[in-house]
Amino acid sequence: MYAWRSLRLGRKSNPTQSLCWVVHRYYVKGKTASSSRWLERQHKDRYVRLASQDNYRSRSAYKLIQIEDKFCFLKKNSVIVDLGAAPGAWSQVVSERVNLDDAAESSRIIAVDVKDIKPIPGVTIVSNADVLQAETLTKTMAAMAPFVQADVILSDMAPSASGNHSFDHYRIMELARAALGISLSLLPSNAGVFLCKILEGREKKEFTAQLKRHFEVVREFRPPACRQNSSELYVIAWSRLKVSNTN
Protein backbone atom coordinates (compact mmCIF):
# COMPACT_ATOMS: atom_id res chain seq x y z
CA MET A 1 0.00 0.00 0.00
CA TYR A 2 2.79 2.30 0.87
CA ALA A 3 4.28 1.90 -2.58
CA TRP A 4 0.99 2.73 -4.33
CA ARG A 5 0.40 5.74 -2.15
CA SER A 6 3.96 6.93 -2.71
CA LEU A 7 3.55 6.45 -6.42
CA ARG A 8 0.31 8.44 -6.50
CA LEU A 9 1.82 11.17 -4.38
CA GLY A 10 5.00 11.16 -6.43
CA ARG A 11 7.16 10.15 -3.46
CA LYS A 12 10.09 7.79 -3.85
CA SER A 13 9.93 4.48 -1.98
CA ASN A 14 11.81 1.22 -1.90
CA PRO A 15 9.41 -1.14 -3.71
CA THR A 16 11.05 -4.30 -2.40
CA GLN A 17 9.86 -3.34 1.08
CA SER A 18 6.22 -2.79 0.14
CA LEU A 19 3.40 -5.31 0.46
CA CYS A 20 2.30 -4.54 -3.09
CA TRP A 21 5.64 -5.52 -4.43
CA VAL A 22 5.63 -8.78 -2.51
CA VAL A 23 2.13 -9.63 -3.78
CA HIS A 24 3.13 -8.70 -7.32
CA ARG A 25 6.29 -10.84 -7.18
CA TYR A 26 4.32 -13.78 -5.73
CA TYR A 27 1.68 -13.51 -8.48
CA VAL A 28 4.18 -13.22 -11.33
CA LYS A 29 6.28 -16.04 -9.91
CA GLY A 30 3.22 -18.29 -9.58
CA LYS A 31 2.14 -17.53 -13.13
CA THR A 32 5.61 -18.18 -14.48
CA ALA A 33 5.82 -21.51 -12.69
CA SER A 34 2.46 -22.73 -14.03
CA SER A 35 3.22 -21.44 -17.54
CA SER A 36 6.55 -23.23 -17.58
CA ARG A 37 4.88 -26.43 -16.32
CA TRP A 38 2.41 -26.08 -19.22
CA LEU A 39 5.25 -25.48 -21.70
CA GLU A 40 7.19 -28.46 -20.36
CA ARG A 41 4.13 -30.71 -20.64
CA GLN A 42 3.46 -29.50 -24.19
CA HIS A 43 7.08 -30.12 -25.14
CA LYS A 44 6.99 -33.71 -23.86
CA ASP A 45 3.61 -34.54 -25.39
CA ARG A 46 3.97 -36.64 -28.52
CA TYR A 47 0.58 -35.53 -29.88
CA VAL A 48 1.61 -31.87 -29.66
CA ARG A 49 4.74 -32.71 -31.67
CA LEU A 50 2.72 -34.77 -34.18
CA ALA A 51 0.17 -31.98 -34.59
CA SER A 52 2.88 -29.51 -35.49
CA GLN A 53 4.43 -31.98 -37.97
CA ASP A 54 1.04 -32.76 -39.56
CA ASN A 55 -0.08 -29.11 -39.59
CA TYR A 56 -3.06 -29.65 -37.33
CA ARG A 57 -4.14 -26.70 -35.25
CA SER A 58 -4.22 -28.71 -32.03
CA ARG A 59 -3.45 -32.14 -30.58
CA SER A 60 -7.23 -32.74 -30.40
CA ALA A 61 -7.02 -33.84 -34.05
CA TYR A 62 -5.68 -37.23 -32.92
CA LYS A 63 -8.63 -37.83 -30.60
CA LEU A 64 -11.02 -37.52 -33.55
CA ILE A 65 -8.73 -39.60 -35.78
CA GLN A 66 -8.65 -42.39 -33.17
CA ILE A 67 -12.43 -42.27 -32.62
CA GLU A 68 -13.06 -42.28 -36.37
CA ASP A 69 -10.59 -45.13 -36.95
CA LYS A 70 -12.58 -47.19 -34.45
CA PHE A 71 -16.14 -46.28 -35.43
CA CYS A 72 -15.83 -45.12 -39.11
CA PHE A 73 -18.67 -42.59 -39.18
CA LEU A 74 -17.25 -39.90 -41.49
CA LYS A 75 -18.41 -40.54 -45.03
CA LYS A 76 -18.25 -38.69 -48.31
CA ASN A 77 -21.34 -36.70 -49.32
CA SER A 78 -22.19 -35.76 -45.75
CA VAL A 79 -23.27 -32.70 -43.82
CA ILE A 80 -21.19 -32.45 -40.67
CA VAL A 81 -21.54 -29.90 -37.89
CA ASP A 82 -18.52 -29.41 -35.60
CA LEU A 83 -19.59 -27.71 -32.34
CA GLY A 84 -16.83 -26.10 -30.27
CA ALA A 85 -14.58 -26.20 -33.32
CA ALA A 86 -11.91 -23.60 -32.46
CA PRO A 87 -9.04 -23.55 -33.25
CA GLY A 88 -10.15 -25.99 -35.97
CA ALA A 89 -8.22 -29.28 -35.80
CA TRP A 90 -11.34 -31.47 -35.85
CA SER A 91 -12.69 -29.59 -38.88
CA GLN A 92 -9.33 -30.11 -40.60
CA VAL A 93 -9.60 -33.86 -39.98
CA VAL A 94 -13.22 -33.93 -41.12
CA SER A 95 -12.42 -32.12 -44.35
CA GLU A 96 -9.62 -34.62 -45.08
CA ARG A 97 -11.81 -37.60 -44.31
CA VAL A 98 -14.87 -36.55 -46.29
CA ASN A 99 -12.54 -35.55 -49.10
CA LEU A 100 -14.26 -32.32 -49.96
CA ASP A 101 -12.49 -31.83 -53.27
CA ASP A 102 -14.33 -34.81 -54.73
CA ALA A 103 -17.69 -34.14 -53.22
CA ALA A 104 -17.99 -30.42 -52.65
CA GLU A 105 -21.48 -30.28 -54.12
CA SER A 106 -22.98 -32.84 -51.77
CA SER A 107 -20.94 -32.24 -48.63
CA ARG A 108 -20.86 -29.45 -46.10
CA ILE A 109 -18.77 -28.93 -42.98
CA ILE A 110 -19.87 -26.27 -40.52
CA ALA A 111 -17.52 -25.23 -37.72
CA VAL A 112 -19.25 -23.47 -34.81
CA ASP A 113 -17.64 -21.78 -31.80
CA VAL A 114 -17.97 -18.81 -29.45
CA LYS A 115 -14.41 -17.97 -30.45
CA ASP A 116 -13.08 -16.91 -33.82
CA ILE A 117 -11.86 -19.66 -36.13
CA LYS A 118 -9.35 -18.89 -38.86
CA PRO A 119 -10.52 -19.98 -42.32
CA ILE A 120 -10.16 -23.67 -43.20
CA PRO A 121 -10.50 -24.64 -46.88
CA GLY A 122 -13.89 -26.22 -47.53
CA VAL A 123 -15.28 -25.39 -44.08
CA THR A 124 -18.09 -22.90 -43.40
CA ILE A 125 -17.36 -21.03 -40.20
CA VAL A 126 -19.92 -19.80 -37.70
CA SER A 127 -17.97 -17.92 -35.04
CA ASN A 128 -19.14 -15.85 -32.06
CA ALA A 129 -21.86 -18.46 -31.67
CA ASP A 130 -22.68 -19.71 -28.19
CA VAL A 131 -24.54 -23.04 -28.25
CA LEU A 132 -26.36 -22.04 -25.09
CA GLN A 133 -28.12 -19.33 -27.11
CA ALA A 134 -31.08 -20.37 -29.28
CA GLU A 135 -29.92 -18.22 -32.21
CA THR A 136 -26.89 -20.51 -32.71
CA LEU A 137 -29.18 -23.23 -34.11
CA THR A 138 -30.64 -20.71 -36.56
CA LYS A 139 -27.16 -19.55 -37.62
CA THR A 140 -26.03 -23.16 -38.05
CA MET A 141 -29.07 -24.00 -40.18
CA ALA A 142 -28.43 -20.93 -42.33
CA ALA A 143 -24.83 -22.10 -42.84
CA MET A 144 -26.08 -25.58 -43.83
CA ALA A 145 -28.38 -24.33 -46.60
CA PRO A 146 -29.48 -25.72 -49.02
CA PHE A 147 -29.19 -28.81 -46.79
CA VAL A 148 -31.80 -28.98 -44.05
CA GLN A 149 -30.55 -32.01 -42.16
CA ALA A 150 -27.13 -33.09 -40.97
CA ASP A 151 -25.54 -36.54 -41.03
CA VAL A 152 -23.09 -36.07 -38.17
CA ILE A 153 -22.97 -33.70 -35.19
CA LEU A 154 -19.65 -33.49 -33.36
CA SER A 155 -19.14 -31.74 -30.06
CA ASP A 156 -15.68 -31.32 -28.58
CA MET A 157 -16.97 -28.36 -26.56
CA ALA A 158 -15.46 -27.68 -23.18
CA PRO A 159 -15.53 -24.67 -20.89
CA SER A 160 -12.18 -23.28 -19.72
CA ALA A 161 -11.06 -25.48 -16.84
CA SER A 162 -11.66 -23.97 -13.41
CA GLY A 163 -9.64 -26.58 -11.53
CA ASN A 164 -12.77 -27.64 -9.64
CA HIS A 165 -13.77 -31.01 -11.09
CA SER A 166 -17.45 -30.96 -10.05
CA PHE A 167 -17.92 -27.47 -11.42
CA ASP A 168 -16.17 -28.33 -14.71
CA HIS A 169 -18.23 -31.53 -14.96
CA TYR A 170 -21.46 -29.59 -14.44
CA ARG A 171 -20.51 -27.00 -17.09
CA ILE A 172 -19.43 -29.51 -19.73
CA MET A 173 -22.66 -31.47 -19.21
CA GLU A 174 -24.62 -28.27 -19.80
CA LEU A 175 -22.78 -27.93 -23.15
CA ALA A 176 -23.34 -31.63 -23.93
CA ARG A 177 -27.11 -31.24 -23.36
CA ALA A 178 -27.14 -28.17 -25.64
CA ALA A 179 -25.27 -30.20 -28.30
CA LEU A 180 -27.81 -33.01 -27.94
CA GLY A 181 -30.64 -30.48 -28.40
CA ILE A 182 -29.02 -29.27 -31.62
CA SER A 183 -28.56 -32.88 -32.79
CA LEU A 184 -32.22 -33.66 -32.22
CA SER A 185 -33.14 -30.65 -34.36
CA LEU A 186 -30.76 -31.48 -37.20
CA LEU A 187 -30.40 -35.26 -37.48
CA PRO A 188 -32.99 -37.22 -39.48
CA SER A 189 -34.96 -40.11 -37.99
CA ASN A 190 -33.44 -43.57 -38.28
CA ALA A 191 -30.05 -42.13 -39.19
CA GLY A 192 -27.35 -39.77 -38.01
CA VAL A 193 -24.40 -39.82 -35.66
CA PHE A 194 -23.84 -37.73 -32.55
CA LEU A 195 -20.36 -37.64 -30.97
CA CYS A 196 -19.90 -35.64 -27.80
CA LYS A 197 -17.16 -34.98 -25.25
CA ILE A 198 -18.08 -35.23 -21.58
CA LEU A 199 -16.24 -35.49 -18.26
CA GLU A 200 -16.72 -38.37 -15.84
CA GLY A 201 -19.03 -37.37 -13.00
CA ARG A 202 -22.43 -37.67 -11.43
CA GLU A 203 -24.45 -36.41 -14.43
CA LYS A 204 -22.94 -38.88 -16.89
CA LYS A 205 -25.41 -41.67 -16.13
CA GLU A 206 -28.45 -39.48 -16.71
CA PHE A 207 -26.95 -38.09 -19.92
CA THR A 208 -26.25 -41.53 -21.40
CA ALA A 209 -29.75 -42.65 -20.37
CA GLN A 210 -31.11 -39.62 -22.23
CA LEU A 211 -29.04 -40.58 -25.31
CA LYS A 212 -30.44 -44.12 -25.17
CA ARG A 213 -33.95 -42.70 -25.29
CA HIS A 214 -33.12 -40.88 -28.53
CA PHE A 215 -30.64 -43.16 -30.36
CA GLU A 216 -30.57 -46.83 -31.24
CA VAL A 217 -26.93 -47.42 -30.24
CA VAL A 218 -24.84 -45.57 -27.65
CA ARG A 219 -21.17 -46.25 -26.84
CA GLU A 220 -18.46 -44.67 -24.70
CA PHE A 221 -14.86 -44.39 -25.80
CA ARG A 222 -11.73 -42.80 -24.43
CA PRO A 223 -9.20 -42.36 -27.25
CA PRO A 224 -5.54 -42.89 -26.30
CA ALA A 225 -4.81 -39.24 -27.20
CA CYS A 226 -6.81 -38.04 -24.15
CA ARG A 227 -4.38 -36.74 -21.55
CA GLN A 228 -3.69 -39.28 -18.82
CA ASN A 229 -4.70 -36.97 -15.99
CA SER A 230 -7.96 -35.95 -17.66
CA SER A 231 -11.33 -37.54 -16.93
CA GLU A 232 -12.70 -36.73 -20.36
CA LEU A 233 -14.33 -39.32 -22.56
CA TYR A 234 -16.53 -39.37 -25.64
CA VAL A 235 -19.99 -40.75 -26.14
CA ILE A 236 -21.08 -41.72 -29.60
CA ALA A 237 -24.68 -42.37 -30.59
CA TRP A 238 -26.07 -43.68 -33.89
CA SER A 239 -29.39 -43.72 -35.59
CA ARG A 240 -31.81 -41.25 -34.12
CA LEU A 241 -34.98 -42.97 -33.04
CA LYS A 242 -38.14 -41.93 -34.81
CA VAL A 243 -40.28 -41.43 -31.78
CA SER A 244 -38.52 -39.97 -28.77
CA ASN A 245 -40.01 -41.29 -25.56
CA THR A 246 -39.24 -38.29 -23.39
CA ASN A 247 -36.74 -35.45 -23.39
Ligand SMILES: C[S@@+](CC[C@H](N)C(=O)[O-])C[C@H]1O[C@@H](n2cnc3c(N)ncnc32)[C@H](O)[C@@H]1O
Ligand atom coordinates in the same frame (compact mmCIF):
# COMPACT_ATOMS: atom_id res chain seq x y z
C1 LIG B 1 -11.21 -28.38 -26.61
S1 LIG B 1 -11.67 -26.98 -27.54
C2 LIG B 1 -12.10 -27.69 -29.08
C3 LIG B 1 -10.94 -28.08 -29.93
C4 LIG B 1 -11.36 -28.40 -31.34
N1 LIG B 1 -12.15 -29.62 -31.41
C5 LIG B 1 -10.17 -28.56 -32.25
O1 LIG B 1 -9.91 -29.68 -32.66
O2 LIG B 1 -9.53 -27.58 -32.57
C6 LIG B 1 -13.23 -26.59 -26.83
C7 LIG B 1 -13.96 -25.48 -27.55
O3 LIG B 1 -15.29 -25.36 -27.02
C8 LIG B 1 -15.67 -24.03 -27.21
N2 LIG B 1 -16.85 -23.67 -26.41
C9 LIG B 1 -16.94 -23.63 -25.06
N3 LIG B 1 -18.17 -23.21 -24.69
C10 LIG B 1 -18.87 -23.00 -25.84
C11 LIG B 1 -20.19 -22.55 -26.10
N4 LIG B 1 -21.04 -22.22 -25.10
N5 LIG B 1 -20.59 -22.43 -27.38
C12 LIG B 1 -19.74 -22.74 -28.40
N6 LIG B 1 -18.46 -23.16 -28.21
C13 LIG B 1 -18.03 -23.29 -26.94
C14 LIG B 1 -14.43 -23.26 -26.78
O4 LIG B 1 -14.47 -21.94 -27.26
C15 LIG B 1 -13.31 -24.09 -27.37
O5 LIG B 1 -12.90 -23.60 -28.60
